[in-house]
Amino acid sequence: MALTYTSGEQVEVYRFGIPATVLIPLMAVFLQAWVPVRLPFFSIFDLPLLVTISFAMARRSQVAGIFTGALIGLFQDALTGQHIGLYGISKTVVGFGASSLGIKLDVENAGARLLLTLVFYVVHEVVYFTIARGLVSLHLAWSWQHELGSAVANAVLGVLLYALLDRLKQRT
Amino acid sequence: METVLGRYKNLIVLVGVLFVQVLGLAVQVKRTTDTDSSRLIRIWAVGAISPLEKALVWTQTSTGNLWHNYLYMRGVRAENRDLKLQIEQMRIEQVRMSQDADQARRLQALLAFKEQFISQTMAAQVIGSTGSEQSRAVYLDKGEKDGIKADMAVITADGVVGKVLHAYRSTSLVLLISDQTSGVGAILEKSRLQGILRGLPSGEIGLERVMSDEQVPAGELVLTSGGDRIFPKGLPIGRVTRVSPGSDLFLNVQVKPTANLSKLEEVLIVTKVDERQATPDQTVSLRAADVLAERLPTVPPKPAEASSTPATGAALQTGTVVEGKQAQPKPKAPAPPPSGAAVAVPVPRKVVKQAPPSGTVDPVTTGSAKEPSQEAVKPADEPKPQPPPQDPPQ
Numbered sequence: 314m315a316l317t318y319t320s321g322e323q324v325e326v327y328r329f330g331i332p333a334t335v336l337i338p339l340m341a342v343f344l345q346a347w348v349p350v351r352l353p354f355f356s357i358f359d360l361p362l363l364v365t366i367s368f369a370m371a372r373r374s375q376v377a378g379i380f381t382g383a384l385i386g387l388f389q390d391a392l393t394g395q396h397i398g399l400y401g402i403s404k405t406v407v408g409f410g411a412s413s414l415g416i417k418l419d420v421e422n423a424g425a426r427l428l429l430t431l432v433f434y435v436v437h438e439v440v441y442f443t444i445a446r447g448l449v450s451l452h453l454a455w456s457w458q459h460e461l462g463s464a465v466a467n468a469v470l471g472v473l474l475y476a477l478l479d480r481l482k483q484r485t
Numbered sequence: 486m487e488t489v490l491g492r493y494k495n496l497i498v499l500v501g502v503l504f505v506q507v508l509g510l511a512v513q514v515k516r517t518t519d520t521d522s523s524r525l526i527r528i529w530a531v532g533a534i535s536p537l538e539k540a541l542v543w544t545q546t547s548t549g550n551l552w553h554n555y556l557y558m559r560g561v562r563a564e565n566r567d568l569k570l571q572i573e574q575m576r577i578e579q580v581r582m583s584q585d586a587d588q589a590r591r592l593q594a595l596l597a598f599k600e601q602f603i604s605q606t607m608a609a610q611v612i613g614s615t616g617s618e619q620s621r622a623v624y625l626d627k628g629e630k631d632g633i634k635a636d637m638a639v640i641t642a643d644g645v646v647g648k649v650l651h652a653y654r655s656t657s658l659v660l661l662i663s664d665q666t667s668g669v670g671a672i673l674e675k676s677r678l679q680g681i682l683r684g685l686p687s688g689e690i691g692l693e694r695v696m697s698d699e700q701v702p703a704g705e706l707v708l709t710s711g712g713d714r715i716f717p718k719g720l721p722i723g724r725v726t727r728v729s730p731g732s733d734l735f736l737n738v739q740v741k742p743t744a745n746l747s748k749l750e751e752v753l754i755v756t757k758v759d760e761r762q763a764t765p766d767q768t769v770s771l772r773a774a775d776v777l778a779e780r781l782p783t784v785p786p787k788p789a790e791a792s793s794t795p796a797t798g799a800a801l802q803t804g805t806v807v808e809g810k811q812a813q814p815k816p817k818a819p820a821p822p823p824s825g826a827a828v829a830v831p832v833p834r835k836v837v838k839q840a841p842p843s844g845t846v847d848p849v850t851t852g853s854a855k856e857p858s859q860e861a862v863k864p865a866d867e868p869k870p871q872p873p874p875q876d877p878p879q
Contacts (some may be wrong), residue, residue, distance in 0.1 A: 332709055339533065339640060342534065342616075343534055343537055343538070345616030345617075346534055346538070346613040346614055346615065346616040346624070347537075347538055347541065347612075347614075347616075348616075349614045349616055350600045350611055350612075350614050350623065350749070351612055353747035353748065356614070356617065356618050357618065362614075375495035376494070376498050379495075379498055380497050380502070383506065387506075387526070388530055389617070391523070391526045391527045391529070391530030391531070391532050392527075392531065392534065392615050392616070393615040393617050393619075393620035394615065394620050394622045394650045394651065394658055394660050394664070394666075395666070396513045396523070397509065397513065397526055397527070398506040398507070398509050398510040398513070399510070399619075400617075401506045402503055402506045402507065402510075405499070405503060405506065406503075409495070409499050441619065445619070448507065448510055448511070449510060449515070450514075451665070451666060452665065453619060453665055454685070455686075456664065456686055459686065461581075463618075463743075467704050472826070479659050484609070
């Protein structure tokens with residue numbers, strides 16, 4: 314029996330092996346931290362978020378989506394200078410949402426993936442800013458123009474990344 | 486009951502996970518000190534990422550050094566020549582500025598001012614970032630074991646970068662001045678208006694608390710005021726790029742950092758800042774004349790015998806003052822030079838302008854450094870070359 318933590322209750326449910334489950338989020342957080350030092354524009358992307366969405370949609374398990382989002386988000390939080398939990402809560406919500414939609418929609422289509430990633434990016438940012446302002450009293454400025462631009466950029470990168478990750482997932 | 490739990494299992498898990506995280510946030514907000522409960526998680530996360538970052542940076546640096554230092558040497562000569570020229574210009578500028586600084590120190594001493602100065606720095610390399618637009622911070626390859634502590638200032642040659650937020654064992658997290666949660670006490674160079682610099686969402690920084698009835702010209706340099714007790718006073722932060730009327734009674738002043746915060750590679754951590762009362766510099770200051778004199782064309786070094794033998798040399802004949810002492814009058818019969826070469830008259834490199842006799846050109850004050858010096862080398866009435874003596878005079 315393969316070591317995975319995917320539920321396997323649904324039709325068309327995929328799973329990732331343990332090495333991929335551990336290494337892909339680690340690599341995403343690492344690249345997110347390292348690449349912007351060399352390519353400053355890269356900080357508009359959120360690779361850990363894209364990995365969270367991809368894992369949640371492929372597994373189609375809400376509990377798995379919640380924990381995947383929470384763990385990746387907390388790990389990302391730990392590298393920032395801000396309070397731990399901001400990214401954790403945001404990605405928990407996104408993980409839950411992505412896995413919930415993954416059950417009901419066809420998320421194998423590139424167009425659907427683009428649209429979902431765009432929506433989830435905005436949801437992620439709204440949750441993040443709400444918590445940062447409401448709970449932690451951080452004075453972060455919101456810019457719709459900037460956030461929508463980033464959402465489009467992330468959605469495009471997401472479609473490419475999901476195609477790459479599709480090669481690593483296994484049908485249950 | 487079991488059916489209800491089973492039906493809403495996912496929602497219950499979601500609420501539970503969110504609740505735990507919100508609780509964790511509340512605890513962190515309550516505890517504002519650095520020894521917070523989240524430190525362990527941060528250490529683990531940084532410990533997992535930073536070794537890989539360090540390895541990559543080391544590989545990149547080594548490859549770059551190998552290429553630039555040993556293989557790709559194109560343009561090095563020209564660059565070297567340009568740099569030498571630049572050094573000469575900067576030395577002259579330094580002399581001028583040191584005289585201004587001396588004057589400022591004298592005035593500060595009169596007013597019993599205490600000045601801060603950077604007495605110790607440590608070079609560090611940027612190995613990573615937080616990767617988040619909401620948290621503009623970078624990781625350095627130096628940490629607690631290197632003596633790095635929280636709240637130390639981080640600078641580059643161009644200006645202020647930020648301050649150390651967390652120091653881990655072998656790495657440290659530096660909060661950039663462009664972060665929205667940072668704050669730096671600042672003062673405008675000319676108008677001396679003070680304010681607080683904070684990061685803007687655009688990545689620029691804004692100067693807050695400047696009254697709307699003040700005049701702030703674009704392009705003015707913004708310096709640290711020293712009021713935050715982190716950054717020593719007078720370090721450049723940025724230049725004013727745009728000024729617009731803001732809300733309330735304050736101006737919106739946008740500042741572009743002088744340090745390139747988006748492409749940081751090496752930085753300096755200010756590990757020690759001393760504070761002392763200003764005292765006028767007691768040492769003899771270097772004058773522009775001295776610098777120019779040192780830049781005169783190369784003159785053969787002064788032989789030991791010649792320095793103790795006042796009877797030789799054109800400097801004496803022309804009456805030039807050497808080392809602050811008046812030259813002796815011209816001897817009636819010039820002694821042969823010890824080395825036998827009449828032209829190679831030892832001329833001191835420091836030629837100063839005390840009481841030149843008539844007809845002598847001061848090599849420094851004329852502004853022409855080359856020709857006067859040659860004139861100084863050349864005796865007024867050059868002695869005829871004579872055969873070297875068999876026994877040089879003792």
